[in-house]
Amino acid sequence: MPYPRMTYYTRLLSNEDGRQLLGYSSTVHNKQLFYGRVNGLKGGESDYIVEFDLWNNEPAWDGGTPQTIAQNAVNCRLRINIPPESRDINPFFYARCTTYDVESEFKDVSMAHREFKDIQGNASDEYGTILGVSDHATIETKIKLKPNSMIKHHQYSFTLDFLYNYE
Amino acid sequence: MNDLIWSIETINGTLLNEDMAVLQNIETERIKYFYFQSKKNCFGVNNKLEFFINNQIFDFKLKQKILKFFQYKEVSHSLMFDVEDICYNIGIEAEDDNYQYKYTMIIKSETNVDFLAQKFDNGKEIEKRKVKLR
Numbered sequence: 001m002p003y004p005r006m007t008y009y010t011r012l013l014s015n016e017d018g019r020q021l022l023g024y025s026s027t028v029h030n031k032q033l034f035y036g037r038v039n040g041l042k043g044g045e046s047d048y049i050v051e052f053d054l055w056n057n058e059p060a061w062d063g064g065t066p067q068t069i070a071q072n073a074v075n076c077r078l079r080i081n082i083p084p085e086s087r088d089i090n091p092f093f094y095a096r097c098t099t100y101d102v103e104s105e106f107k108d109v110s111m112a113h114r115e116f117k118d119i120q121g122n123a124s125d126e127y128g129t130i131l132g133v134s135d136h137a138t139i140e141t142k143i144k145l146k147p148n149s150m151i152k153h154h155q156y157s158f159t160l161d162f163l164y165n166y167e
Numbered sequence: 168m169n170d171l172i173w174s175i176e177t178i179n180g181t182l183l184n185e186d187m188a189v190l191q192n193i194e195t196e197r198i199k200y201f202y203f204q205s206k207k208n209c210f211g212v213n214n215k216l217e218f219f220i221n222n223q224i225f226d227f228k229l230k231q232k233i234l235k236f237f238q239y240k241e242v243s244h245s246l247m248f249d250v251e252d253i254c255y256n257i258g259i260e261a262e263d264d265n266y267q268y269k270y271t272m273i274i275k276s277e278t279n280v281d282f283l284a285q286k287f288d289n290g291k292e293i294e295k296r297k298v299k300l301r
Contacts, residue, residue: 004242008244008249031247031248052246159246159248161244162243163244164241166242167240
């Protein structure tokens with residue numbers, strides 16, 4: 001069976017009311033994640049939520065030919081990498097999977113627990129799995145700073161990896 | 168790292184690989200060598216619970232009963248740089264009278280290979296040890 005055919009998209013939502021501000025764009029083209037401003041003195045949340053839409057074998061893949069089945073992507077997780085200069089303000093990164101529950105709680109992803117594992121596709125009944133039958137999972141991410149966060153050079157820095165296993 | 172594919176040599180000398188067989192359909196007792204193969208190297212485990220890289224044997228004096236051979240690939244996709252890295256994992260699940268064990272060779276690149284030993288009590292991990300093989 002073919003390997004998982006993962007494709008990755010992002011879009012920008014308002015953290016005020018959840019409205020879409022910028023539509024879906026492939027991470028192939030959109031390599032900058034922009035969360036907007038956060039008040040590090042008073043504490044608070046980022047202007048924007050960055051939403052990831054993670055597909056396995058998305059319908060467009062076959063370009064109109066009959067849909068095929070790819071392997072499931074299992075043990076899916078989002079991992080944060082924080083450089084030393086930004087570690088003193090963590091946790092600052094929060095994520096939630098809204099595939100099933102759009103009101104689910106944001107959880108912190110930090111150096112103490114670097115992986116966000118509450119990921120599930122909307123066609124999957126298996127925890128951590130995005131099925132190879134045009135399944136997808138949606139993850140929302142935002143920045144949240146505590147009051148008096150000491151941000152060097154007025155910035156926080158990190159990178160994000162999406163990890164999965166297959167046979 | 169280039170795509171590695173797994174291969175199996177059975178006890179009667181038949182060679183099978185990822186393109187022609189499904190691992191779950193091969194009985195554990197039939198497997199003599201199970202390994203990933205690149206252009207330069209073979210990384211794997213045999214039915215005596217010895218791990219190997221080419222002719223170099225890593226004998227950890229394992230004595231348990233083999234339950235099954237397993238392999239999986241772990242993909243790490245950078246969402247910001249759109250680059251992908253694949254890590255190849257191959258190993259065995261085993262048991263003795265008291266505990267279950269999982270031994271994994273983790274092949275990150277041709278020159279970066281780890282060995283992970285895990286001990287489980289009723290499915291819960293109770294001990295873990297990682298050794299660098301290369």
